[in-house]
Amino acid sequence: MKLTGAQIVCESLLREGVDVVFGLPGGAILPLYGVMHQYPQLRHILVRHEQAAVMAADGYARTTGRVGVCMATSGPGATNLVTGIAGAQMDSIPIVAITGQVPRPAIGRDAFQETDVTGITLPVTKHNYLVMEASEIPAAIKEAFYIANTGRPGPVLVDIPKDVLQNETAEFFYPEGVDLPGYKPTLEGHPAQIQKAAKLIAQAERPVILAGHGIILSRAYDEIRELAEKSQIPVITTLLGISSFPTDHFLNVGMPGMHGMAYASMAINEADLLIALGMRFDDRVTGRISAFAPDAKIIHVDVDPSEISKNVRATVPIVGDIKRVLRALLPQVQPSLHPESVQRIEHLRIEHPSHRIRETDKLIPQSILKSLCEITDGRAIIVTGVGQHQMWAAQHYAFKESNHLITSGGLGAMGFEVPAALGAKVAHPDKPVWSICGDGGFQMTLCDLATAVENNIGVKFAIMNNNFLGMVRQWQDFFYDKLYTATSYTGNPDFVKLAEAYGIPAIRVTDKAQVEASIQWAEQEPGPVLVDFMVEPEENVYPMIPAGESLAEMIEEPYMDYSPLAQAEGRA
Amino acid sequence: MVTMTPRHTIVALVEDRPGVLNRVSSLFRRRGFYISSLAVGKSEQPHLSRMTFVVEGDEDTVEQVTKQLNKLIEVIRVSELNEEDIVVRELALIKVHASATTRSEIMQLVAIFRANIVDVGPQSLIIEATGEEDKINALYNLLRPFGVRELMRTGRIAMSRGTLEGRGERGAVQTNGASGGDRS
Numbered sequence: 001m002k003l004t005g006a007q008i009v010c011e012s013l014l015r016e017g018v019d020v021v022f023g024l025p026g027g028a029i030l031p032l033y034g035v036m037h038q039y040p041q042l043r044h045i046l047v048r049h050e051q052a053a054v055m056a057a058d059g060y061a062r063t064t065g066r067v068g069v070c071m072a073t074s075g076p077g078a079t080n081l082v083t084g085i086a087g088a089q090m091d092s093i094p095i096v097a098i099t100g101q102v103p104r105p106a107i108g109r110d111a112f113q114e115t116d117v118t119g120i121t122l123p124v125t126k127h128n129y130l131v132m133e134a135s136e137i138p139a140a141i142k143e144a145f146y147i148a149n150t151g152r153p154g155p156v157l158v159d160i161p162k163d164v165l166q167n168e169t170a171e172f173f174y175p176e177g178v179d180l181p182g183y184k185p186t187l188e189g190h191p192a193q194i195q196k197a198a199k200l201i202a203q204a205e206r207p208v209i210l211a212g213h214g215i216i217l218s219r220a221y222d223e224i225r226e227l228a229e230k231s232q233i234p235v236i237t238t239l240l241g242i243s244s245f246p247t248d249h250f251l252n253v254g255m256p257g258m259h260g261m262a263y264a265s266m267a268i269n270e271a272d273l274l275i276a277l278g279m280r281f282d283d284r285v286t287g288r289i290s291a292f293a294p295d296a297k298i299i300h301v302d303v304d305p306s307e308i309s310k311n312v313r314a315t316v317p318i319v320g321d322i323k324r325v326l327r328a329l330l331p332q333v334q335p336s337l338h339p340e341s342v343q344r345i346e347h348l349r350i351e352h353p354s355h356r357i358r359e360t361d362k363l364i365p366q367s368i369l370k371s372l373c374e375i376t377d378g379r380a381i382i383v384t385g386v387g388q389h390q391m392w393a394a395q396h397y398a399f400k401e402s403n404h405l406i407t408s409g410g411l412g413a414m415g416f417e418v419p420a421a422l423g424a425k426v427a428h429p430d431k432p433v434w435s436i437c438g439d440g441g442f443q444m445t446l447c448d449l450a451t452a453v454e455n456n457i458g459v460k461f462a463i464m465n466n467n468f469l470g471m472v473r474q475w476q477d478f479f480y481d482k483l484y485t486a487t488s489y490t491g492n493p494d495f496v497k498l499a500e501a502y503g504i505p506a507i508r509v510t511d512k513a514q515v516e517a518s519i520q521w522a523e524q525e526p527g528p529v530l531v532d533f534m535v536e537p538e539e540n541v542y543p544m545i546p547a548g549e550s551l552a553e554m555i556e557e558p559y560m561d562y563s564p565l566a567q568a569e570g571r572a
Numbered sequence: 573m574v575t576m577t578p579r580h581t582i583v584a585l586v587e588d589r590p591g592v593l594n595r596v597s598s599l600f601r602r603r604g605f606y607i608s609s610l611a612v613g614k615s616e617q618p619h620l621s622r623m624t625f626v627v628e629g630d631e632d633t634v635e636q637v638t639k640q641l642n643k644l645i646e647v648i649r650v651s652e653l654n655e656e657d658i659v660v661r662e663l664a665l666i667k668v669h670a671s672a673t674t675r676s677e678i679m680q681l682v683a684i685f686r687a688n689i690v691d692v693g694p695q696s697l698i699i700e701a702t703g704e705e706d707k708i709n710a711l712y713n714l715l716r717p718f719g720v721r722e723l724m725r726t727g728r729i730a731m732s733r734g735t736l737e738g739r740g741e742r743g744a745v746q747t748n749g750a751s752g753g754d755r756s
């Protein structure tokens with residue numbers, strides 16, 4: 001039987017095992033929505049803004065490892081997806097975005113709601129398609145899913161003209177495999193390189209592991225743990241590598257870089273070997289490259305060959321999937337101890353206790369996040385926006401579960417916190433999902449609180465409300481003479497009333513004493529809730545290595561009590 | 573013109589699909605790679621085209637260019653050719669002012685350079701020249717005093733020497749499938 005293009009899209013999505021799609025219709029994609037009732041297995045979640053559709057698909061993808069799917073109409077619908085697509089590209093998230101396009105005869109004529117979506121998204125997708133025949137839809141969708149979630153994952157966009165969806169019919173035939181002669185990701189590491197890596201590890205005296213997002217993407221949790229434990233190598237996790245290795249593990253040193261733990265950055269700089277696994281030496285990690293890890297040889301494992309020696313030259317490069325490479329490497333790694341190195345890091349940790357929170361009666365985000373961690377036993381899925389609260393979440397939530405920090409790392413897109421949390425919760429209805437929001441970022445996507453209500457998506461929203469674009473204010477504080485130009489929000493709405501207007505129970509917390517009770521209250525509420533934490537407005541994130549600088553320029557927390565007693569107590 | 577930045581010849585075998593050239597040129601622009609020439613045409617295999625790029629930059633840049641090109645789904649094979657061991661050609665069309673008095677002098681130059689005159693107008697000649705870039709530069713410089721009205725060059729196309737088809741190319745190959753980054 002012949003099916004329309006629209007039906008073929010739905011059939012193809014079902015063949016890919018898609019169970020949920022986030023989207024918002026419009027003229028060009030309406031034929032697809034017109035047949036959706038025939039496919040009740042495809043759950044469609046209607047959003048308020050297309051950015052939420054793609055970021056929800058992102059949150060879904062990150063927390064499941066499966067492809068997240070979103071849909072939008074041509075023109076403004078599709079352009080609203082772009083920020084989310086760019087974020088997925090930067091963070092290697094498998095997403096398939098399906099967009100309607102104006103009918104074929106109208107293409108290129110500046111028709112109503114026509115934009116060159118494949119052109120616009122070309123540099124921010126792993127690949128994209130403009131499908132000009134209904135009969136080509138199955139292969140395009142098959143390839144899109146395959147490309148999105150193999151090798152280094154990433155977003156793929158499929159743009160389909162309205163008349164192809166509506167007027168054209170074709171015999172439906174879903175291909176078994178793909179024919180992509182130009183796309184054959186290398187998964188197995190080269191044996192000779194792996195041997196060299198094992199040798200370097202055996203020779204190293206001060207090795208550290210730099211664990212990146214790649215560990216999570218290839219689900220290599222057991223392997224990294226085995227490597228770390230087998231030869232007692234401290235593990236430093238990048239922002240996106242957090243929760244790839246248990247935070248409370250004695251070998252976990254924490255996050256390095258701009259707002260990382262001072263001792264983690266120091267350990268890198270003193271190391272004689274960096275074992276970089278699925279990380280890309282981002283400038284937020286390295287600071288000034290010329291001063292980064294001056295004494296270290298580097299083993300760099302990544303599935304994307306172009307990451308190798310892009311920013312930092314590798315001594316032993318290995319192209320391959322992290323899990324497979326580690327599995328091949330582990331038997332060749334000799335059990336060993338690096339007591340001096342481990343002790344040295346302990347010592348740095350005592351001298352530079354960046355993980356500590358200063359004693360104060362004020363309501364500061366650091367202690368809120370610590371309480372949240374305690375009450376949720378370090379097992380909640382934490383989704384953040386971008387800015388100070390993001391860094392504090394990374395610093396003070398001690399993750400016990402793998403892959404539980406969901407954050408926009410590479411693009412750093414404010415507004416991610418609301419929709420990505422929705423996607424995560426849709427994927428994991430039984431797990432607690434906390435959206436840690438900035439008052440700035442929250443207001444970029446808060447319209448989708450309505451989506452949470454309509455679909456009863458029980459995300460706990462916690463706003464770290466400083467009435468500032470906090471991180472930018474901090475830069476102004478440090479580098480622009482405290483001139484808070486355009487960072488102060490003096491007219492923020494009453495977020496509690498706002499939430500209530502959406503039908504979301506909400507409370508305001510102004511006092512440190514209310515923190516625990518408010519978190520417990522939120523945990524017990526079945527549906528979405530909001531807690532508006534009125535935090536210290538001018539709190540800064542420490543430590544900070546200014547952009548483009550080295551460890552020598554690091555700014556550490558000034559008010560901290562550095563007395564030996566306090567240090568001894570704060571160690572835990 | 574003397575340039576200090578080394579030039580590298582890169583050849584890519586790509587699928588003949590709409591938008592491929594756009595993907596490739598967008599990549600060069602966004603990564604800040606400088607291409608001094610780009611030539612595209614069909615290959616011996618159906619639905620596949622071959623592109624020749626001349627890229628300026630150091631070894632690291634060329635390595636990145638190659639790897640980034642390889643990441644494009646429609647790029648099947650990328651290789652940097654060994655400058656010592658390639659045949660390089662470029663085609664140029666040069667429209668030069670030619671009066672009754674200068675015409676024979678120009679024709680002499682054309683003969684020396686084994687170029688051809690492909691069009692004769694009342695005031696001008698069109699010269700077709702093939703060869704390495706230096707030869708075309710030399711011819712162009714000699715013709716300039718006569719008044720060059722228009723110059724059009726295809727950019728370099730290049731092929732490895734050797735008997736087996738595609739061998740040299742494959743020798744330096746970084747296919748997507750090979751452990752590309754493993755050569756350090």
Ligand SMILES: Cc1ncc(C[n+]2csc(CCOP(=O)(O)OP(=O)(O)O)c2C)c(N)n1
Pocket residue numbers: 385386387388389390412413414415437438439440441442464466468469470471472
């Ligand atoms: C979409 C977007 N616009 C601008 C920025 C630049 N920026 C980075 S952090 C930040 C402030 C974020 O403020 P808020 O969401 O309130 O979080 P806070 O830093 O106060 O915790 C801004 C404006 C960004 N990252 N994303």
